Amino acid sequence: MANIAVDQERGEEIPISQLRRFYELMLLTRTFDSQAVNLQRQGRIGFYVPCEGEEAAEVGSALALRPSDWIFPDYRASGVMIARGMALDTILAQLMASSQDISKGRSMPSHYGSRALNTVIPSSPLCTQLPHAVGAALAAKIRGDDIATIAYFGDGGTSTNDFHSALNFAAVFKTPTVFFCRNNGYAISLPVTQQTATESLAIKASAYNIEGVRVDGNDVMAVYAATRMALEKARSGGGPTLIEAVTYRMGAHSTSDDPTRYRDSREVELMRSKDPIARFGDYLRERRVWTDEDESDARQSMHDQVKEAVARAEKFPHPDVRSLFDDVYAEQTWNLRAEADELAEEIGGY
Numbered sequence: 001m002a003n004i005a006v007d008q009e010r011g012e013e014i015p016i017s018q019l020r021r022f023y024e025l026m027l028l029t030r031t032f033d034s035q036a037v038n039l040q041r042q043g044r045i046g047f048y049v050p051c052e053g054e055e056a057a058e059v060g061s062a063l064a065l066r067p068s069d070w071i072f073p074d075y076r077a078s079g080v081m082i083a084r085g086m087a088l089d090t091i092l093a094q095l096m097a098s099s100q101d102i103s104k105g106r107s108m109p110s111h112y113g114s115r116a117l118n119t120v121i122p123s124s125p126l127c128t129q130l131p132h133a134v135g136a137a138l139a140a141k142i143r144g145d146d147i148a149t150i151a152y153f154g155d156g157g158t159s160t161n162d163f164h165s166a167l168n169f170a171a172v173f174k175t176p177t178v179f180f181c182r183n184n185g186y187a188i189s190l191p192v193t194q195q196t197a198t199e200s201l202a203i204k205a206s207a208y209n210i211e212g213v214r215v216d217g218n219d220v221m222a223v224y225a226a227t228r229m230a231l232e233k234a235r236s237g238g239g240p241t242l243i244e245a246v247t248y249r250m251g252a253h254s255t256s257d258d259p260t261r262y263r264d265s266r267e268v269e270l271m272r273s274k275d276p277i278a279r280f281g282d283y284l285r286e287r288r289v290w291t292d293e294d295e296s297d298a299r300q301s302m303h304d305q306v307k308e309a310v311a312r313a314e315k316f317p318h319p320d321v322r323s324l325f326d327d328v329y330a331e332q333t334w335n336l337r338a339e340a341d342e343l344a345e346e347i348g349g350y
């Protein structure tokens with residue numbers, strides 16, 4: 001059994017341990033994701049944005065980053081967070097808006113971030129994180145920091161003003177930024193064919209004179225290679241890249257969406273046959289670096305990990321409602337003080 005594989009694009013050797021890590025992180029993401037949907041259906045969390053089908057795009061790109069790089073994610077980023085090393089408890093604390101949540105339960109569920117992981121909490125308006133990623137990259141360039149920034153967004157996001165402003169600014173100032181577009185085929189109910197008349201999303205990069213790369217987003221090794229190349233180019237002064245990872249949103253847009261209203265189930269079945277996890281699992285078995293026993297052990301251990309994390313997270317209390325007024329201003333204003341006092345009095349009455 002060879003203990004390396006060759007990255008075809010780069011002619012570089014990838015250790016087998018790394019290949020297994022790709023697979024295990026994709027599997028953990030899938031396990032977590034389906035459990036999060038179940039929790040929402042059972043009323044134990046309010047809302048969730050699933051990433052089923054997009055694990056290769058998320059995990060492959062996130063693993064290409066260095067810890068010192070900065071991530072500007074969107075709301076569909078559980079796989080990015082898991083690959084980045086965010087603890088499941090931390091993700092669940094965010095989804096449950098508990099006192100252990102980094103944003104103190106104040107962000108919409110599925111909007112994760114962590115200063116320790118150089119990951120900025122996203123806002124819901126699409127692609128607002130792109131100019132932020134460019135600004136942070138420009139600051140790094142001015143300071144001489146050897147880092148890159150990466151922004152995640154979907155195909156629909158390419159129709160926003162912020163997408164175009166960010167690409168233009170990044171190109172003119174040659175910032176070390178990677179724009180990572182998950183083309184999952186849909187913007188809620190709108191298919192990508194109605195989103196744009198261009199032959200691809202990657203081609204939009206040429207309008208700004210930057211490189212556009214279209215990659216099979218269901219091939220974790222290809223995503224990893226494309227993202228690594230773009231990051232290395234960015235860090236070495238080569239400027240920004242737009243990556244279009246072509247994948248498929250297997251599930252609903254969010255737990256508030258019912259895709260059967262606008263999408264043919266035969267299409268979904270066809271795309272399930274291109275499942276990035278099954279595909280990479282087959283590859284690993286063919287290479288004899290993953291066995292059926294590894295598979296059942298991994299599935300059992302991940303199921304247990306998620307179950308235990310949920311049990312722990314559900315014990316975290318909610319934040320004290322009085323903390324609502326904290327962090328709004330450095331010094332609380334008179335009117336907020338008055339409202340806080342009124343609330344405290346109201347609570348005292350119960």
Ligand SMILES: Cc1ncc(C[n+]2csc(CCOP(=O)(O)OP(=O)(O)O)c2C)c(N)n1
Pocket residue numbers: 076124125126153154155156157158160182184186187188249253
């Ligand atoms: C500026 C803006 N316009 C519209 C919305 C409403 N909205 C939320 S998600 C979404 C679809 C986004 O689709 P896409 O960019 O393809 O990403 P995906 O959700 O498929 O990952 C829309 C239109 C929004 N959040 N922000």
